[in-house]
Structure formats: C-alpha cells, structure tokens
Amino acid sequence: MIKLYDYLLSGNCFKIRLILSFLNLNYEKIHIEFYPSEEHKSENFLQINPLGQLPVISDDGFILRDAQAILVYLASKYDKGGTWYPVKNxxxxxxxxxxxxxxxxxxxxxxxxxxxxxxxxxxxxxxxxxxxxxxxxxxxxxxxxxxxxxxxxxxxxxxxxxxxxxxxxxxxxxxxxxxxxxxxxxxxxxxxxxxxxxxxxxxxxxxxxxxxxx
Amino acid sequence: MVSAFQDPVILNQWHPISSLEEINPSEKTFQTLLLDEEILYKMDKENKVLVWRKGSRDENLPTKLAYGFVWVCLGNPPETLFLFPEFDEPNRKNKATGVIGVNTSAGRAIENFCDMGHFPYVHKGILGEEPHTEVKNYDVEISDEPDEVLATNCKFFQPRANVTSTKGVDADYIYRVPHINCALLYKSSIVAGKLDVIVLFVQPMREEQIRAHTAMCIFDDSSTEKDIRLFQQLIFGQDKPILENQHPKRLPLNPRMETPIRADKTAISYRRWLLNKGLKYGTVAN
Structure with a gap:
C-alpha cells in the first residue's frame, strides 16, 4: 500500500495526488500539518525526511522524498501504458x-x-x-x-x-x-x-x- | 485610497491581530500590518501582551484580550467590544483554527462568510451540492441594541456540514455581524438545543489586503484539533481565489453599484449598516 505524507494546501503534495489519481492507484493519506503547527519540522517527521519537506511517500516501506523524484518513481513503476514517463524513449x-x-x-x-x-x-x-x-x-x-x-x-x-x-x-x-x-x-x-x-x-x-x- | 487617519470609524475600533494560541507562551516578537502601519507584538514572561508601532517601542498601544485573540486600537479605543457569551460556556471547545492572508478588503471577506449562495459551487460536496442550490428565504435585521446585523432562519442543504459529518443535513444557520470586520456563524451542533459557533475576525492590513483569523467555539468530542484546523483550511482555501477575483476589491456601499438578488439580503443590510456608520476605509462609495 502506498502512503502519502500530505498537506492539503501544498502544491508539491498536489503533484503526487494528481499522479496517483491519473494512474488510478489506491493510497492512504497521512496529514502532516505544514501550517500553523509546522508538523513537517517535528522530531517524528524529521525521522522520515531529515530535510523537513513534503511530500514523502512510503511504498510498502520504500520511502522516497521530493515531488519530482516521486513522480518519476510512481510513473516508472505503475503506469502500465508507459506514457507519463516513457523510460525507453x-x-x-x-x-x-x-x-x-x-x-x-x-x-x-x-x-x-x-x-x-x-x-x-x-x-x-x-x-x-x-x-x-x-x-x-x-x-x-x-x-x-x-x-x-x-x-x-x-x-x-x-x-x-x-x-x-x-x-x-x-x-x-x-x-x-x-x-x-x-x-x-x-x-x-x-x-x-x-x-x-x-x-x-x-x-x-x-x-x-x-x-x-x- | 483612504488613510485610516481620515476615517474615525476604522481608526477608533478594536482590531484583531493574533490568536493567543499563536503567541502563547513565547518571548518572541511578531510583526504584522494593521491599517497600513507596521505593528510589533509579543507576550512577556508574565503573560502580558505588549503591542507597539514599529519604531515606537516605548509607547504601548491600547490592547484588549478577548475571545482568545489580541485586539488593538490605533485611535481612541471603544469602551467595549461586542458580546460573545458562548465563548465562556462550559463544555465548549474554543480553538483558533488558523489565519490566512487574502488580497481583498475586510468587507468582501465578511460578506462572503455570510453568503450561502456560493456553497454548492465553491464548497461542492462539503457545504453544498448541486442541485440543492436554492437559498431559501431568511430574515435579516439591523438591530440597535446590540448594534449588529442579524440573519436568522437560514437553512441550507449540506453534504458535510462540519468535520464530524457523515451524511447530508439541512443545516440551520444564524449569522451575526456585531463588528464592522467580524462575523459569527451559529449552526446546529451535536448537543440538542445548542449551537456551534464559527468565528471570522478580519484584520485589515491594508484597504485591499487582510488577515482572516478563524476560530471555533464548538461541542465536539471526537475530532482532533488538527482535523478541525484542516477542515477550516480546506474551506478557506476554496474561498480565497473567489475573494481575490472580485472587483473592485473594496466593498461598494452605494446600492446601485452591484445588483443583488434575494439571497443577498444579509449583504444588502451589512452594506447599509456600514454606509450609515460612515465607513470609508476599504470601501467604495461611488
């Protein structure tokens, strides 16, 4: 199961919600409150991403940060049509x-x-x-x-x-x-x-x- | 553009600048803008809140702590602030739910808060849903004592009226506008006969730039504070682009400037109320 560490108002998190929807993938959202509590800078979250940035995904325990990296990963792995990131081209x-x-x-x-x-x-x-x-x-x-x-x-x-x-x-x-x-x-x-x-x-x-x- | 110093209505007024939760407890100095002026504020070790103009550290501005917020006046402070008795009722959760910047006037934000017509379009699936788009007739009055605009008997079909909702309900609403830049929304709660209160306190930073402070005074045992804040951020995040695209950004007070419909009764009364008070700042008269 894919877990997305997500914040509602974040455009970078929105990128991941978009690809997950385009690829029709089920996932679980974990809300990390960027504002006002700055949960992304909390001790707990820094264990997941020492940079203190969103988004992060965990795919069966494989943890990946950075919106662009996650887009590459999800498209390469799950896009059956191979059009969102055509690895051979x-x-x-x-x-x-x-x-x-x-x-x-x-x-x-x-x-x-x-x-x-x-x-x-x-x-x-x-x-x-x-x-x-x-x-x-x-x-x-x-x-x-x-x-x-x-x-x-x-x-x-x-x-x-x-x-x-x-x-x-x-x-x-x-x-x-x-x-x-x-x-x-x-x-x-x-x-x-x-x-x-x-x-x-x-x-x-x-x-x-x-x-x-x- | 109007300077606040030419407008006693805006100047001699208590204005919200921060929730106590945001500054409590901290020795940190915060900075914000109020009526085009740079304002600094902090809470000291004795929990005393100090507010001053930038560059005038030794002159503390008149300050009031009420309803979980810090209020400041740049002119002659009124003796009282509006009444909000629910704030002190037992068993209620009083929570600041966040502050968000919007490039619009305070009046436009208050009006949007009191408008049900946009629910099915802007807050689709939450506060409204097509085809339930009708704003049923409701009552509005401008009362003298207390001095406020009051809209009652408002009913609207809502798929997800609040953070704990699991199914659609016909929500009952009451709106109070007891301050030129503050509005309170009363709606059905989980306790029979009691109403939850949703609060919007607007801080005019400039004529066309505001901070919208939101808070809740509700009966709710099940949601976490984070859930409540996220719900409010979702709703306000949806309102923001609508507000920022209204023109003119300042609120037109002349009744002939914009064409209202029956659903806009609250807005019509609010504008008339402001016009009678003689408010200039953040409004357009002609």
Missing amino acids: TDKIGMISQWLAFGDSLTGSASAARLHDTLFYHHFNIEKCRAMAHSQFRILDEHLFFQEELGNDWICDGVTPTIADIACFPYIALSEEGGISRISYPAIRRWLDRFKRIERFVVMPGVFPAGPGP
Missing part, C-alpha cells in the same frame, strides 16, 4: 527531466510568493519572487506556444501528457494567490485548461475544475 526522458527541474524551480518563485501572501512567510523577498516567476512563465508560455504550432498539447512532444506537465501545473495554477497574474500568458492559460480536462483530474483548494468544454 531517451530523448523524451531528457526533455521531461529538463522540465521537471523547471517545475521544481517554481517552488522558489511562484510558490514562495504564495506562501508570503497567504501564510505570512515574510523572509521571502516578494518582489524578487514575483519577478522570477514572471520570467519563468514567459519562457514556458513561449515554449507552449511553439508546441501548439507543432500540434503538441503538452510540454513535451507527443500526444499524451507527461509527468513534466504535472510538475509544472500546481504552482502555475495557484500563482494568483501570490499576486502573479497569468493574463499575459495565453498559451499557459490554454494549457492549464487542457490539463484540467485530463481524465481523473482532481482539484485542491484554490484550483477549480475546467468550465463546460467545447
């Missing part, structure tokens, strides 16, 4: 890894801005976080525009989404909570909408389902 794996790192880097920009505005993490330099997020969004928006021109709906080439899309989705979808508007990124907005229409997509507080579709 080396070019695509390279491209996915590049965007996984990009998704991770949003934790220091768009996610930090959201923590600043929502949960009062005042040690972040909010203007810097927002500026960094905008420069990242611009790069992704341009990339997605050219993907659309080539007939690709997703971040990486091909007809199906990959874990790169999952890694980038949460903190972009939640960006307005950190005062980062997406109004200037039309390709991103179209991609968010396509993402929400993936079968078995789930929501979290702050993220709504797609409107009535075409």
Whole structure:
C-alpha cells in the first residue's frame, strides 16, 4: 500500500495526488500539518525526511522524498501504458527531466510568493519572487506556444501528457494567490485548461475544475 | 485610497491581530500590518501582551484580550467590544483554527462568510451540492441594541456540514455581524438545543489586503484539533481565489453599484449598516 505524507494546501503534495489519481492507484493519506503547527519540522517527521519537506511517500516501506523524484518513481513503476514517463524513449526522458527541474524551480518563485501572501512567510523577498516567476512563465508560455504550432498539447512532444506537465501545473495554477497574474500568458492559460480536462483530474483548494468544454 | 487617519470609524475600533494560541507562551516578537502601519507584538514572561508601532517601542498601544485573540486600537479605543457569551460556556471547545492572508478588503471577506449562495459551487460536496442550490428565504435585521446585523432562519442543504459529518443535513444557520470586520456563524451542533459557533475576525492590513483569523467555539468530542484546523483550511482555501477575483476589491456601499438578488439580503443590510456608520476605509462609495 502506498502512503502519502500530505498537506492539503501544498502544491508539491498536489503533484503526487494528481499522479496517483491519473494512474488510478489506491493510497492512504497521512496529514502532516505544514501550517500553523509546522508538523513537517517535528522530531517524528524529521525521522522520515531529515530535510523537513513534503511530500514523502512510503511504498510498502520504500520511502522516497521530493515531488519530482516521486513522480518519476510512481510513473516508472505503475503506469502500465508507459506514457507519463516513457523510460525507453531517451530523448523524451531528457526533455521531461529538463522540465521537471523547471517545475521544481517554481517552488522558489511562484510558490514562495504564495506562501508570503497567504501564510505570512515574510523572509521571502516578494518582489524578487514575483519577478522570477514572471520570467519563468514567459519562457514556458513561449515554449507552449511553439508546441501548439507543432500540434503538441503538452510540454513535451507527443500526444499524451507527461509527468513534466504535472510538475509544472500546481504552482502555475495557484500563482494568483501570490499576486502573479497569468493574463499575459495565453498559451499557459490554454494549457492549464487542457490539463484540467485530463481524465481523473482532481482539484485542491484554490484550483477549480475546467468550465463546460467545447 | 483612504488613510485610516481620515476615517474615525476604522481608526477608533478594536482590531484583531493574533490568536493567543499563536503567541502563547513565547518571548518572541511578531510583526504584522494593521491599517497600513507596521505593528510589533509579543507576550512577556508574565503573560502580558505588549503591542507597539514599529519604531515606537516605548509607547504601548491600547490592547484588549478577548475571545482568545489580541485586539488593538490605533485611535481612541471603544469602551467595549461586542458580546460573545458562548465563548465562556462550559463544555465548549474554543480553538483558533488558523489565519490566512487574502488580497481583498475586510468587507468582501465578511460578506462572503455570510453568503450561502456560493456553497454548492465553491464548497461542492462539503457545504453544498448541486442541485440543492436554492437559498431559501431568511430574515435579516439591523438591530440597535446590540448594534449588529442579524440573519436568522437560514437553512441550507449540506453534504458535510462540519468535520464530524457523515451524511447530508439541512443545516440551520444564524449569522451575526456585531463588528464592522467580524462575523459569527451559529449552526446546529451535536448537543440538542445548542449551537456551534464559527468565528471570522478580519484584520485589515491594508484597504485591499487582510488577515482572516478563524476560530471555533464548538461541542465536539471526537475530532482532533488538527482535523478541525484542516477542515477550516480546506474551506478557506476554496474561498480565497473567489475573494481575490472580485472587483473592485473594496466593498461598494452605494446600492446601485452591484445588483443583488434575494439571497443577498444579509449583504444588502451589512452594506447599509456600514454606509450609515460612515465607513470609508476599504470601501467604495461611488
């Protein structure tokens, strides 16, 4: 049985809830209260992840931390169709890894801005976080525009989404909570909408389902 | 934009800045923003709470401890705060359930808290569910003594009305708005004849930026405090993007600025009440 150490309002935990739902896997949630009790910094939790970060999974006792690492692991092991992380397609794996790192880097920009505005993490330099997020969004928006021109709906080439899309989705979808508007990124907005229409997509507080579709 | 110093209604008011649970017991100094001013606060070793403006360490601001929160006034403090007698009733759990930042005005947050119409859409599967979307007629009055907006006989179908719910119920609600930025929600509890109270105390940081302090005063033996907090965070997390997308962010007090429907009776009375008080801060008049 897979156990997910989870926090409701965490975008990084949301990545794992998304892949578990897309792959239709049963799992048990263990709530770790990030705010206000900072349970992720508690003695007990530090035994599980000495970095004091969420998410963490335990798969029959195999413990893994880091949202991107968990995405790679779950997709490689459980995706029978082999589309979310096609291990044999080396070019695509390279491209996915590049965007996984990009998704991770949003934790220091768009996610930090959201923590600043929502949960009062005042040690972040909010203007810097927002500026960094905008420069990242611009790069992704341009990339997605050219993907659309080539007939690709997703971040990486091909007809199906990959874990790169999952890694980038949460903190972009939640960006307005950190005062980062997406109004200037039309390709991103179209991609968010396509993402929400993936079968078995789930929501979290702050993220709504797609409107009535075409 | 209005400065709080041009608005005696907002200035001469007790404002919540923190739950006691968050600062108790600690020698740490905390910082926040109230009416555009940087405010520092701490609880000392004798459990005394001190609040001061940044840069004026020696001048303690008027402070009040009530209902589990620290209240501060930047102008002339009113003699009393509204009554909340349930807080002191035996067998109730009084719990601060967390504070969340929202980029909106205090009035918009209070109004959203008192609105049942959004339950089936924003809190789908919890506080409401399609097709049970009708807000049945309810009563609203602005009373003089106590000075508050009161909505009674509110009924709404809720799949999961509170943290212990296992099936849908027609929940009975009463809303009280006894303070320009505070609202109390009374709803059926597990004890017959007694009502649970859900509390929203809003701290206006700026005209369009708030801290929403939430607390509960409830009868509940089974849930852990963590479960209760998570439930509140779930609900507020769902409200946040809706609140942040309302325009203008400041609350329109002129009745012709937004078109209400019957379900908005509480909001209409609340706006009229604020208009009569002459509140400027965080509102739009024209």
